[in-house]
Amino acid sequence: MTKLTSEQKQLIEKIGIYHEQQGFPPATGRIIGLLYVSDRPHLSFEEIIDTLNISKSAASNALNLLLQMRLIEYITFPGDRKRYFGALLENWHEEVISKMDYILAFSKLLRKTNELRGSANPDMNEKVLERIEFLEFLSREVPALLDKWLKERKK
Amino acid sequence: MTKLTSEQKQLIEKIGIYHEQQGFPPATGRIIGLLYVSDRPHLSFEEIIDTLNISKSAASNALNLLLQMRLIEYITFPGDRKRYFGALLENWHEEVISKMDYILAFSKLLRKTNELRGSANPDMNEKVLERIEFLEFLSREVPALLDKWLKERKK
DNA sequence: AATTTAGTTCTCAAAATTATAAACCAAAGA
DNA sequence: TCTTTGGTTTATAATTTTGAGAACTAAATT
Numbered sequence: 001m002t003k004l005t006s007e008q009k010q011l012i013e014k015i016g017i018y019h020e021q022q023g024f025p026p027a028t029g030r031i032i033g034l035l036y037v038s039d040r041p042h043l044s045f046e047e048i049i050d051t052l053n054i055s056k057s058a059a060s061n062a063l064n065l066l067l068q069m070r071l072i073e074y075i076t077f078p079g080d081r082k083r084y085f086g087a088l089l090e091n092w093h094e095e096v097i098s099k100m101d102y103i104l105a106f107s108k109l110l111r112k113t114n115e116l117r118g119s120a121n122p123d124m125n126e127k128v129l130e131r132i133e134f135l136e137f138l139s140r141e142v143p144a145l146l147d148k149w150l151k152e153r154k155k
Numbered sequence: 156m157t158k159l160t161s162e163q164k165q166l167i168e169k170i171g172i173y174h175e176q177q178g179f180p181p182a183t184g185r186i187i188g189l190l191y192v193s194d195r196p197h198l199s200f201e202e203i204i205d206t207l208n209i210s211k212s213a214a215s216n217a218l219n220l221l222l223q224m225r226l227i228e229y230i231t232f233p234g235d236r237k238r239y240f241g242a243l244l245e246n247w248h249e250e251v252i253s254k255m256d257y258i259l260a261f262s263k264l265l266r267k268t269n270e271l272r273g274s275a276n277p278d279m280n281e282k283v284l285e286r287i288e289f290l291e292f293l294s295r296e297v298p299a300l301l302d303k304w305l306k307e308r309k310k
Numbered sequence: 311a312a313t314t315t316a317g318t319t320c321t322c323a324a325a326a327t328t329a330t331a332a333a334c335c336a337a338a339g340a
Numbered sequence: 341t342c343t344t345t346g347g348t349t350t351a352t353a354a355t356t357t358t359g360a361g362a363a364c365t366a367a368a369t370t
Contacts, residue, residue: 007271008271011264011267011268011271014264015264015268018260018261018264021178023176023178025327025328025329026328026329027328027329036265036268036283037268037271037272038272039272039273039275039276040275040276041276041278041279044346045346045347046345046346046347054329054330055329055330055331056330056331056346056347056348057329057330057331057348057349057350058328058329058330059347060347060348060349061328061329061348064348081337081338081345081346081347082345082346082347083346083347087279089279089282089283089286090282092286092289096289105173106173109166109169109170109173110191112166113166113170113191113192116162116163116166116192117192117193117194118194120194120195121194121195121196123196124196124242124244127244127245128191128244130308131244131247133308134247134251134301134304137300137304138297138300141300142293142297145292145293145296146289149289149292153285153288180357180358180359181358181359182358182359199316200316200317201316201317209359209360210359210360210361211316211317211318211360211361212318212319212320212359212360212361213358213359213360214317215317215318215319216318216358216359218317219318236315236316236317236367236368237315237316237317238316238317
């Protein structure tokens with residue numbers, strides 16, 4: 001079992017809190033934190049529950065959630081029944097894209113409010129429309145920016 | 156009290172759910188929804204609790220939260236003790252900026268993970284760095300994009 | 311002075327979330 | 341076949357969140 005320094009522990013908690021604020025359960029956030037902080041790229045189920053002092057079921061649920069969201073992965077070794085879990089470091093591209101989809105969905109709701117209000121309040125329609133159009137703009141531009149940035153960087 | 160159509164009610168719920176997912180309590184999300192859906196730009200405390208069927212305390216807490224976050228405002232009229240609450244439609248600019256600050260704070264945590272890991276896992280450092288740099292890039296570019304977009308639009 | 315109004319605050323209960331502990335299960339090893 | 345391992349699932353308990361209802365307060369009205 002990996003013994004953590006207090007600095008590592010603190011950072012895990014901070015990353016945990018960040019993820020809680022993004023809607024993850026606490027234990028789940030801590031697991032992400034651990035997988036980012038750990039020197040070793042992959043940790044076993046047992047190592048995770050021992051270093052974080054969480055129950056098997058909390059770990060099982062959290063790991064399955066994170067696997068399903070494609071935020072972590074696991075690797076295996078021949079002749080070893082354990083799975084070794086690690087952060088999936090390449091998937092943040094998709095995360096960015098899907099966050100933009102979310103924003104776009106909200107802008108559609110805003111559009112609908114303008115529709116339903118009709119012409120009862122033109123000033124409001126206009127202000128809401130400004131926000132709608134920026135959200136649409138953003139959800140177009142950010143993925144484009146990402147592509148451009150990646151191409152730029154790979155050279 | 157404003158009587159809502161079922162279409163309006165549905166849209167309020169959807170906007171409510173969106174805001175719940177952003178971390179707001181349900182009643183708070185519904186109030187935002189109502190203030191966006193309503194034909195009238197400002198509604199009284201009483202109108203809000205009557206149309207949404209929520210308690211005074213839920214409304215009081217939600218409204219104060221939203222006021223404090225500068226997502227709503229209220230206006231008053233001479234000789235009328237009531238406050239009339241409405242969505243604050245101009246403040247989404249600041250919201251965008253502060254969301255970027257949040258992202259930047261997370262990138263700082265990621266940077267710290269790279270530091271703590273040291274050179275134990277260079278491949279991981281590199282992949283994490285890529286993400287860090289994109290997050291930094293984004294938190295620089297998005298406000299710039301917003302400025303540009305606003306100037307472009309005002310003409 | 312007594313009452314109404316426009317909320318606020320407090321107490322408490324319901325509901326939802328999260329995690330623990332223990333039972334369970336399938337595969338592997340002895 | 342019996343046991344161990346690596347989890348998963350199933351109660352169940354603890355904690356947190358949320359909101360209702362009633363009591364309260366300060367200003368305004370009668």
